[in-house]
Amino acid sequence: xxxxxxxxxxxxxxxxxxxxxxxxxxxxxxxxxxxxxxxxxxxxxxxxxxxxxxxxxxxxxxxxxxxxxxxxxxxxxxxxxxxxxxxxxxxxxxxxxxxxxxxxxxxxxxxxxxxxxxxxxxxxxxxxxxxxxxxxxxxxxxxxxxxxxxxxxxxxxxxxxxxxxxxxxxxxxxxxxxxxxxxxxxxxxxxxxxxxxxxxxxxxxxxxxxxxxxxxxxxxxxxxxxxxxxxxxxx
Amino acid sequence: xxxxxxxxxxxxxxxxxxxxxxxxxxxxxxxxxxxxxxxxxxxxxxxxxxxxxxxxxxxxxxxxxxxxxxxxxxxxxxxxxxxxxxxxxxxxxxxxxxxxxxxxxxxxxxxxxxxxxxxxxxxxxxxxxxxxxxxxxxxxxxxxxxxxxxxxxxxxxxxxxxxxxxxxxxxxxxxxxxxxxxxxxxxxxxxxxxxxxxxxxxxxxxxxxxxxxxxxxxxxxxxxxxxxxxxxxxx
Numbered sequence: 001x002x003x004x005x006x007x008x009x010x011x012x013x014x015x016x017x018x019x020x021x022x023x024x025x026x027x028x029x030x031x032x033x034x035x036x037x038x039x040x041x042x043x044x045x046x047x048x049x050x051x052x053x054x055x056x057x058x059x060x061x062x063x064x065x066x067x068x069x070x071x072x073x074x075x076x077x078x079x080x081x082x083x084x085x086x087x088x089x090x091x092x093x094x095x096x097x098x099x100x101x102x103x104x105x106x107x108x109x110x111x112x113x114x115x116x117x118x119x120x121x122x123x124x125x126x127x128x129x130x131x132x133x134x135x136x137x138x139x140x141x142x143x144x145x146x147x148x149x150x151x152x153x154x155x156x157x158x159x160x161x162x163x164x165x166x167x168x169x170x171x172x173x174x175x176x177x178x179x180x181x182x183x184x185x186x187x188x189x190x191x192x193x194x195x196x197x198x199x200x201x202x203x204x205x206x207x208x209x210x211x212x213x214x215x216x217x218x219x220x221x222x223x224x225x226x227x228x229x230x231x232x233x234x235x
Numbered sequence: 236x237x238x239x240x241x242x243x244x245x246x247x248x249x250x251x252x253x254x255x256x257x258x259x260x261x262x263x264x265x266x267x268x269x270x271x272x273x274x275x276x277x278x279x280x281x282x283x284x285x286x287x288x289x290x291x292x293x294x295x296x297x298x299x300x301x302x303x304x305x306x307x308x309x310x311x312x313x314x315x316x317x318x319x320x321x322x323x324x325x326x327x328x329x330x331x332x333x334x335x336x337x338x339x340x341x342x343x344x345x346x347x348x349x350x351x352x353x354x355x356x357x358x359x360x361x362x363x364x365x366x367x368x369x370x371x372x373x374x375x376x377x378x379x380x381x382x383x384x385x386x387x388x389x390x391x392x393x394x395x396x397x398x399x400x401x402x403x404x405x406x407x408x409x410x411x412x413x414x415x416x417x418x419x420x421x422x423x424x425x426x427x428x429x430x431x432x433x434x435x436x437x438x439x440x441x442x443x444x445x446x447x448x449x450x451x452x453x454x455x456x457x458x459x460x461x462x463x464x465x466x467x468x469x470x
Contacts, residue, residue, distance in 0.1 A: 206441040
């Protein structure tokens with residue numbers, strides 16, 4: 001099923017603070033070997049590569065996630081054998097512009113993987129929250145940031161059509177993991193030295209909702225609040 | 236796969252007038268035996284029951300759709316063996332309120348099927364458009380309406396969380412087909428005499444996008460316009 005992005009939960013459910021994990025890492029990995037997410041309690045940033053799920057923690061450490069750990073939100077897919085494209089000396093803005101225009105991505109879900117060396121990387125990591133959970137905007141108001149120059153590693157994430165803002169992040173949503181596992185997190189900025197791009201388009205977007213979770217069932221969501229919170233917390 | 240709603244296209248793509256069919260009825264029926272939709276050119280209202288797809292036409296006629304006919308938008312699912320609940324003497328408003336509160340549906344995708352006798356039914360049918368296609372709001376500004384009293388038939392459709400407004404219709408989206416195939420269409424109003432409700436909850440919502448369609452790829456969508464057009468055209 002390389003034509004499908006599988007998403008557990010919605011970005012929207014994180015907005016009022018539904019940070020309880022509702023899928024195990026083992027279950028999630030049945031739906032994809034590659035992707036991004038967060039752990040229960042909004043505990044850091046999850047990066048899934050080649051069937052292994054890693055957590056970038058707020059203290060800067062990177063560790064592999066155990067099969068039984070739970071996530072409130074994650075998106076995964078199975079990598080296909082799409083050919084890679086070389087990229088050289090490219091800013092983030094130029095890269096995103098190139099993807100949108102050359103590949104006409106605006107209304108398409110796509111997986112973005114960039115393996116290579118980056119002249120600059122800047123990430124942030126959501127800090128672990130405890131119950132009663134705050135809202136997403138409150139939880140992410142202060143986040144540790146991490147930077148690196150001439151870092152070798154992998155950018156992984158998605159482009160989603162703006163129509164799906166709320167269900168997910170409309171536009172680009174990228175995470176990073178360095179090859180030496182010394183730097184990772186939600187990607188705030190990057191500049192490519194030389195790298196290989198693997199761009200995978202998906203005809204299908206499958207959202208799996210935690211419909212057996214009482215808090216999810218009971219929460220009153222508001223689309224405007226969700227839209228604005230995503231633009232604040234996920235950019 | 237009775238836990239999944241499969242949707243081809245988005246309600247959003249109909250808004251600027253992308254009415255070209257991008258899936259055949261035969262392909263669609265591989266993903267469900269029950270559902271709703273519209274045909275190429277916004278040509279009427281589609282009702283899918285027990286593996287057969289019907290078109291309610293603007294002239295009031297009902298016909299079965301051929302396997303090769305194409306649709307720009309449709310939602311289908313496979314019926315499970317959920318028990319039915321009897322309903323008696325219920326207005327539409329009371330029915331919808333009952334569903335939302337008793338079944339706590341607000342954040343859940345659900346299939347709604349009501350077989351029975353209705354004291355009153357009111358439908359409308361979108362009129363067939365020709366290229367260059369107008370917008371959804373223009374196309375549906377004038378629509379024939381049909382009414383019936385003491386009609387036996389089936390209401391079929393969905394409840395979707397408001398977060399997914401745009402991708403689909405947030406809230407209820409119901410069509411109707413009378414048992415004698417003399418009355419059908421997009422349901423504007425109904426009152427239940429006595430009927431059986433089959434309510435099927437879905438953990439998964441799968442959207443299949445027409446990513447090989449050039450018009451779809453090129454169109455600039457706007458979420459505000461889509462939201463307001465759905466509220467105008469689909470209520």
